[in-house]
Amino acid sequence: MWSFLALAVPVLLGSLQAVTAVPTISAVGSKFFYENGTQYYLKGIAYQLTPHDPLVDTAQCKRDIARMSELGANAIRVYHVDASADHKGCMSAFADAGIYLFVDLDTFNTQIEQTDPHWNQTQFDRFKEVLDEFQKFDNTAGVFVGNEVLTTADGSQAAPYVLAAARDIKAYRDEKGYRQIPVGYSAADIADLRPMLQNYLACAGNHSDRLDFYSLNAYEWCGQSSYEQSGYNILQKNATDYPIPIFFSETGCNTPAPRTFHDQSAIFGKKMSGTWSGSIVYEWIEETNDYGLISYGPSVKAAAATNSIIEDGFTRKGTPTPVSPDFGNLKAQWATLHPTGVHLSDYRKVASGITNIKCPASTSGGWAVDPNSPLPTLGQTLSKEAATTMGTSSTDGKATAAGSGASATATKKSSASALTITGTTATERLLAVSMLLSGVVGAVAFWL
Template sequence: MFSSAVLAPLLLAGLQAAAVSAVPHIEAVGSKFFFENGTQYYIKGIAYQLTPDDPLIDEAQCKRDIVRMSELGANAIRVYHVDPTANHKACMSAFADAGIYLFVDLDTFTTQIEQTNPHWNQTQFDRFKEVLDEFQQFDNTAGVFVGNEVLTTAEGSHAAPFVLAAARDIKAYRDQKGYREIPVGYSAADIPALRPMLQNYLACSDKAADRLDFYSLNAYEWCGDSSYTTSGYDQLQKNATGYNIPIFFSETGCNQPTPRSFDDQAAIFGTEMEDTWSGSIIYEWIEETNDYGLISYGPSVAGPATNTIVEEGYTRQGTPSPVQPDFNNLKSQWAKASPTGIALSEYRKSTASIKAVECPASTSGGWAVDPKAPLPTIGEAYNGQTATETGSSGSSGSSGSQTATRSSATTTENGASPMIGVTNPATERLLAASLALSSIFGVIALWL
């Protein structure tokens, strides 16, 4: 039998473990993100595709990188490609301990929605679900993307309904499975000819099930010694004013001319934009051929890789060394960026008045989407004029030759479902904690 000297510490440890709260979730309310405690969440993120396939499986490397990310002041990462069958618990736990949240893309090079041949089929949907199934278990998963820069030209608007169809279906699947309401969004290329039609189309439905939970933009307009007006950020702000869902920069950080000053961060987190925009994600973590990196693990390696820590000519493991002065420039900008935001309790007083933005009308030679047309269903593809049934399975037809590496400011990587009522996950967690505490107290009572 256990003596009281042995049992008491064990019981105390059990009580402490049961009392420890999980990492607070991020939720989208109206046009803003909030922590569970009601504090507004602003994104200070890094695009973190350290390895091409999955950067979230090497616990030791994650922890080394987290030290530098925390030094920068980062509270989020964006990961473009993951292996949903891998074990991500150690890395995700380490990021959570550091207060760093994840925005993850659901697609792959072979399942992404493509502008040249847009379609939405069961193969794509199944892959998206696998990634969601894996990452919904982590409290610090802040959001998922159903696409990255699918539309890259003024003539690409016919692909927009397929992006929205993917969001609709993954949201319905999320709710059907009883997962918490992880926000579902899209990362758009910054194409002036598509502004603001694309962002408005993806958010304009009166039904929450048929619109995005957030919209984000990959923008590289603020370059060198620029300003809020010279860069065009004032127009981005104008287009986003009154937007009904959260909007943020999912990539930013122009690198010409060098060095990178990141002066745009002062505007994004300052009085010009903080009430509308929810922060930014800086492209990117590792220094590669495109010279966007904040961190290096050593010089580039010529010729074929000779070991597993070198991929595509760059060492991707070891001690992260800051690329200077860029690293310190961003660190300095973020240290000065302290938007106050608004308390959720106060913000909720105005959410009833938030209305969906007006749907953009189809125009000849311009935005070519009929806002009244039904969204594609699984198995439909674009035939040059409308979406048509093609069957519910098959690959997306991607060549798979694209990479997650940015070589210029723009890259080409990459019927409403019913809402199903489920038990509130927060309630389930409280119930489980109560039962655990009751059991422990019962053991104490018996022991005494």
């Protein structure tokens, strides 16, 4: 019996240690770092191969990973996943290739809406399920609480709800004892909201009330443009001295064709690499919008799309074939761009001196968020009546936030419906582990 245990225990421990085979990514000050202290820059691809979850077909992931590695990618962004599915195969394959995941927590039914901003228990529960699943993997580098929630100049009323979601997910992460996976937001590039939104989401004095990173979906650099002509110089100006990591969560203008990706030389070059942490190029698969880097075959008419690997008229499985010349153009750009950044040991000496960015003041007809107002509580909604009225309790017991300023200065919910973050204490976790190990030993003894 003891000889069997001598063999079984190392195997068990080895399977547990396999989870930590890849170095994790952390956000320190305004930068990302590997565990060894090397600065991490994203060279990423938007990878929504299938509408509901691209991370469940291990064989397909491995085929795609081979091409991504050829490009020089070290990150993917996935917009929608099924939290109940098995992701071990794909996530392990990406980890083996040194590719990290940035994943959106929302689903098709739980995203925060600009036109009807709210943050409720149903949304929170779904967000938690995605975090619960992907915190298991050390190559999960970050999570998004929203993608392009604010899309118009008058959409600032939704900003506090984005921040409320980040606050609650961070609190849940910490209460559960999960690794400090950075929590961020992916913003639409709306000139009228720059840099107010960017600054609002990072200006809170309390770390728990601000994002861990901010990212931008920007398609300003098109064709034979330049740093100044594209407006990247303005993006850089707005991001200088930003207190948290900032990167491009989508980029790669495709008009005029072909895509040359000359913006990458600016993002990873001397002008921007001291501030920006890289970029995610949109997107992996060729679809109707002509942004794809690879395809799995020609488009198929909807009427003929009876095969399960065909969705929306495009084959989504098989051998990835590079789209020429776009694939080669991106490969050539990334091959020459290798910023070293700063080592964490050196950066810590100056990171403590980073000052909080100033919160943007609300303006009439412009940015309409009062920086002094508290964030919405769970279940709080935006009042659609009396835009300047302070929030009051609604008939269903939910609190109602103030209007035009989206200031969320509503009456607090009753204690019966207040936010309660469930989790386990250290003692409870230790007890659970002890019981699990006892059960394993008992099962082995019974088997023998």
